[in-house]
Amino acid sequence: MSSVPRVTVICALPSEAQALVAHWRLNAQRERPFRVYGDGNLRVLVSGVGSHASAAAVGYAAGLDDSRADDIWLNIGIAGHAHHALGTPLLAARVSHHGRDLAWYPSLVFTPPCATSALITYDHAVTDYPTDACCDMEASGFMAATSRIASGDLVQVFKVVSDNAASGIGVIERTRVHGLMQAALPAITALVERVREVALRLPVAAADELTSALLTRWHFSHTQTTQLRQLLQRRALLTAQAALDMQTLTDCRNAAAVLARLRAEVDALPLPAARTE
Amino acid sequence: MIETVYIEREVLDHPRTARVLARVRPRHVITCERYGEVFNRHNQNFRVQKAHPALILAAKHGRRLLPVPGGYGFTAEPAFYFSHMLNCLYDCRYCFLQGMFRSAHYVLFVNYEDFIADIEAECARSDAPRWLFSGYDCDSLALEPVTGFAATFIDACAKLPNAWLELRSKSTQIRSLLNRPPVARCVCAFSLSPSAVVDAFEQRTPSLAARLAAIKRLQAHGWPIGLRFDPLLPVADFEAVHRAFFNQVFAELDATKLHSVTVGVLRLPRDQARNIARLYPDEGLFALAETERDGLVSYGADTDALLDWCSAELARRIPAQRIHRQAA
Ligand code: SF4
Numbered sequence: 001m002s003s004v005p006r007v008t009v010i011c012a013l014p015s016e017a018q019a020l021v022a023h024w025r026l027n028a029q030r031e032r033p034f035r036v037y038g039d040g041n042l043r044v045l046v047s048g049v050g051s052h053a054s055a056a057a058v059g060y061a062a063g064l065d066d067s068r069a070d071d072i073w074l075n076i077g078i079a080g081h082a083h084h085a086l087g088t089p090l091l092a093a094r095v096s097h098h099g100r101d102l103a104w105y106p107s108l109v110f111t112p113p114c115a116t117s118a119l120i121t122y123d124h125a126v127t128d129y130p131t132d133a134c135c136d137m138e139a140s141g142f143m144a145a146t147s148r149i150a151s152g153d154l155v156q157v158f159k160v161v162s163d164n165a166a167s168g169i170g171v172i173e174r175t176r177v178h179g180l181m182q183a184a185l186p187a188i189t190a191l192v193e194r195v196r197e198v199a200l201r202l203p204v205a206a207a208d209e210l211t212s213a214l215l216t217r218w219h220f221s222h223t224q225t226t227q228l229r230q231l232l233q234r235r236a237l238l239t240a241q242a243a244l245d246m247q248t249l250t251d252c253r254n255a256a257a258v259l260a261r262l263r264a265e266v267d268a269l270p271l272p273a274a275r276t277e
Numbered sequence: 278m279i280e281t282v283y284i285e286r287e288v289l290d291h292p293r294t295a296r297v298l299a300r301v302r303p304r305h306v307i308t309c310e311r312y313g314e315v316f317n318r319h320n321q322n323f324r325v326q327k328a329h330p331a332l333i334l335a336a337k338h339g340r341r342l343l344p345v346p347g348g349y350g351f352t353a354e355p356a357f358y359f360s361h362m363l364n365c366l367y368d369c370r371y372c373f374l375q376g377m378f379r380s381a382h383y384v385l386f387v388n389y390e391d392f393i394a395d396i397e398a399e400c401a402r403s404d405a406p407r408w409l410f411s412g413y414d415c416d417s418l419a420l421e422p423v424t425g426f427a428a429t430f431i432d433a434c435a436k437l438p439n440a441w442l443e444l445r446s447k448s449t450q451i452r453s454l455l456n457r458p459p460v461a462r463c464v465c466a467f468s469l470s471p472s473a474v475v476d477a478f479e480q481r482t483p484s485l486a487a488r489l490a491a492i493k494r495l496q497a498h499g500w501p502i503g504l505r506f507d508p509l510l511p512v513a514d515f516e517a518v519h520r521a522f523f524n525q526v527f528a529e530l531d532a533t534k535l536h537s538v539t540v541g542v543l544r545l546p547r548d549q550a551r552n553i554a555r556l557y558p559d560e561g562l563f564a565l566a567e568t569e570r571d572g573l574v575s576y577g578a579d580t581d582a583l584l585d586w587c588s589a590e591l592a593r594r595i596p597a598q599r600i601h602r603q604a605a
Contacts, residue, residue, distance in 0.1 A: 093281075093307045105315045108281045108305060109329040116305045152320035201325045203558050234564035267566035268578060270513045 005070040005154075005199035007192055009044045010057050012138050015174040016077045017046050019181035020188070034060055042192075051097065051121050051141025058145035070199040072154045075142040076188060078162035078177055079119065082129035086167060087180055089114040089187040090134055092157035097140035098122045104143040107153040110198055113190035119157060129165050154199050158191055160184045210244060220255040228255075231262045238269040279383075281305040281331035283315045288336050293387040293425075297334060300423050311335075316363075317380045324556045326381035327368055337361075337386035342395045345410060351537050351601035354406045354441075357399065360414035361386050361426050367416060367447060368480040370560055371508055374414060376549025383415075385424060393433040400437045409434065412445030419448040428453045435460045443503065447482045449491040459499035464536050466503030467492050471522035474510055478562065485522075489529045501536040507603055508543035509587060511565065511577030516586060523590055532595045540587045541603030542580040550574040571604075 011017040017037065020026075021044055026037035034057050035046040047057030054075065084090065093116040096103040108116065118133035121140035129135060139157045146155045160180045163169045181188075211229055214220075220228055235244070252258045282303040288294050289308065298306070309315055312335035337360075345356045363384040364374055375381070386392070400407050411417045411430065421427055427444055431454075434440040442463045454465065470478070472485045483491075496502050504526070512518055543562075545553065547569065554563040565576040577583070584602055591600050 093305060094309070101310075103309070103314060105283070105307065105309065107321065107326065108331060109326050111280060111329075112305070116307070118307070147318075147320065150320065151322060151325075152318050153322055153325045198325055198328075201328055202322060203324065203556060233558065237559065237561040237564040266564075269565070270511055270515070270577070271561055271565065272513060 003200075004041045005072050005196050006041045006065075006068065007043070007072040007074060007196070008058075008061050009042075009074045009076050010047050010054055010061070010138075010142055011044060011075075012047055012049050012054065012077050013177060014046050015177040016181055017044050018178050019185060020044050020076065023185055023189075036061075036064070047138065050123070050137055051139070051144075053141070054138035055141035055145035058142060058149070062149050067149060069151060070154065070202050071150055072192075072195050072199055073142075073146045073150050073156075074191070074195070075139055075157045076181075077136065077138065077159060078172065078180060079134040079136040079159035080126055080129055080163045080169065081117070081134040081161045082131055082165045084117075084134070084161045084164060086161055086164065086171070087183055088161040089184045090117040090119075090159050090161065091115070091191070092117065092119040092134075092139060092159065094118040094133075095139045095143045095157055096120055098135075100140075104140075104147065106143075106156050107198075109153055110194040113187045113194065114158075117159075119159065125169055127169060134159055134161065151199075151202070154195060156191060156195060158184075158188060213246070214249075214258065218252070218255045218258055224255045224259060227259055228262075231259065231266055235262065235266045235269070238266065238272055240272055279303055279330070279332045281307065283307045283309050283312070283331060283333040283382075285312055285333075285335045286310055288334055288387050291334075291336075291387050293389065294334050296425070297332075297385065297387070297423055301332060303332070309333075312384055315380075316382055316384055317378050319379070321379040322556075323375045323379055323381045327375070330364070331382045333382050333384045334387050335384055336388045337391065341392050342399055342409075345408075347604065351539055352408050354408055356408035356410065358410040358413040359392055359396075361389065361392060361411065361430075362415035362420070362424065364414070365416045366419040367482045369447075369482065370478045370480065370557065370562060371510070371543050371545075371553075373545050373549050373553075375556060376545060376552040377414075383420070385420075389426075389429050393430070396433065396440065397437060400440050404439055406439050406441055408441045408443065410443045410445065412443075416446050416448055417444035418446040418450045421448070421450040421453055425453070428457075431457075431460055431463050434463065445505065447479065447488060449483045449487050451491050451495055454495055454500060455498055459501070461501065464501045464503045465492075465495055466505050466537075468505040468507060469522075469526060470506075470510070471512075471518050473518060474512060478510060485525070489526065493529055496531055496534060502530070502534070503537045503539070504530075504535060505539050505541075506587060506591075507539055507541035509540060509583050510543060510562065511580070511583060515583060519587060520590065523594065527594045535595060535599060537599050537601060538591060538595060539601045539603055540584055540591065542575050542577070542583060544570075544573040544575050544604070547572055547574055573604075 021037045030036040037044045045057045047053045091112045120133045120135050126135045312333045342357045434442040445466045447468050568575050
């Protein structure tokens with residue numbers, strides 16, 4: 001795994017994506033079926049409006065590269081709220097779809113960079129704001145799609161309040177959205193950093209240069225290769241990575257003999273003293 | 278510090294919910310319908326969540342009192358365990374909870390009254406003693422200032438003449454026990470390991486010295502004390518490390534007043550062992566040789582020899598009939 005976990009951001013509108021693309025200096029990579037901007041570890045997709053579009057964009061992005069256990073998925077955009085001031089950044093703590101029972105709870109396994117809120121996704125723009133949640137048109141589709149492909153602890157929904165009961169939805173227009181997203185960049189970059197820290201807690205596969213050396217010298221079947229990797233990993237942990245003296249294996253006639261020799265050595269090892277002093 | 282608390286809608290107005298919130302004072306409070314919506318979802322990761330767990334307040338439905346698994350405890354009398362809480366403040370590398378759950382959030386079942394009703398019903402079935410083990414899926418005392426668990430359940434069990442309660446802990450949260458008279462039918466059982474093992478494998482737990490100091494105070498106060506040398510880990514220089522350890526323990530505590538002592542090696546159900554090894558591929562403990570017996574995996578070359586040696590060492594210090602060996 002790369003040391004920097006990859007982040008995929010799904011925005012509904014080009015005006016939501018613009019500030020992120022400029023801030024991270026991303027290059028346009030694809031036009032259709034979704035606009036994609038990116039560099040190595042960051043990419044932004046413009047899904048279009050609606051929960052189905054958001055879900056489809058997640059599916060499309062997932063197919064672009066091999067998935068990794070530490071992939072991070074963010075839905076970033078604007079939302080309405082009855083009373084929060086315009087420009088307030090909010091992290092969704094509960095996402096549901098209006099009229100349906102199902103709900104998702106993005107993991108708050110870090111200190112959020114802003115306030116949290118429940119969020120309800122609607123199929124249409126809302127002027128009759130719910131009292132205790134913000135409302136958008138994408139997040140439920142995004143959550144449904146990512147729950148099938150991503151680590152649940154690495155999925156977040158971040159919204160900036162673009163309209164409220166006092167303003168109505170008439171205030172939402174392109175430049176204004178761009179400005180709101182621009183102002184929310186500190187919270188967004190903090191969110192990316194914090195979720196990346198979370199992703200770095202996932203276990204990373206150990207390097208195994210020694211395996212290659214042994215694989216070249218003897219012929220190992222597929223099963224034997226797996227056993228060899230496991231034995232060398234165990235040996236490395238119990239001997240604090242002590243080098244393996246290849247001379248001790250030179251009289252082994254085949255892979256089975258190598259495995260038997262290694263297993264006898266590894267099975268007799270105690271927990272290293274260094275771990276317990 | 279707990280920043281986030283999820284509350285099942287059903288217990289929003291439960292008085293214990295209000296008490297916990299007043300104590301924790303979380304930054305984020307989120308309502309959910311059932312704790313399973315947040316806890317143990319298929320794509321969660323215990324290791325990731327353990328760094329920043331949330332607290333979930335919920336109601337426990339269904340069976341609350343369960344018969345103990347074979348080989349658990351020290352008594353032939355009817356024995357049950359119950360879990361007012363899932364998961365633990367501490368982070369022992371060998372803990373089976375990390376193999377059992379995908380989520381490290383703490384779930385606190387606030388409907389203590391239903392647990393107590395079940396205990397009363399079980400104890401009413403006959404006059405024979407009933408052992409009730411707490412702290413099976415958590416530590417009985419670690420969150421006591423927040424949960425008030427021990428304070429509530431000791432009182433409830435003390436009223437039942439055939440109820441015997443065991444609190445199982447590595448914690449030094451003993452104030453509520455010192456602020457009340459001891460109860461002869463409540464055993465405060467502490468898990469102990471050599472300092473080197475505490476440092477290497479029992480992250481976030483109180484030191485051995487702190488645990489011994491707490492036990493000593495409880496013993497002086499009159500509480501029955503149990504010692505749990507479980508799990509014994511096959512560390513290098515096992516005998517020297519453990520001889521020094523037993524010397525330290527019995528220099529501090531009055532061996533003649535101990536209620537019971539158990540010894541056991543680490544044993545995990547096969548699936549849990551596999552899950553934990555996957556979570557911690559960098560942990561030497563799970564790289565040790567494995568032996569499987571009756572579906573339980575143990576680690577190290579000769580676990581019987583460790584148990585034999587420790588049982589013999591302990592028998593030099595306490596009457597053999599108080600030493601109970603847990604199935605390897
Ligand atoms: S104290 Fe017990 S329950 Fe808590 S982490 Fe350690 S082994 Fe698990």
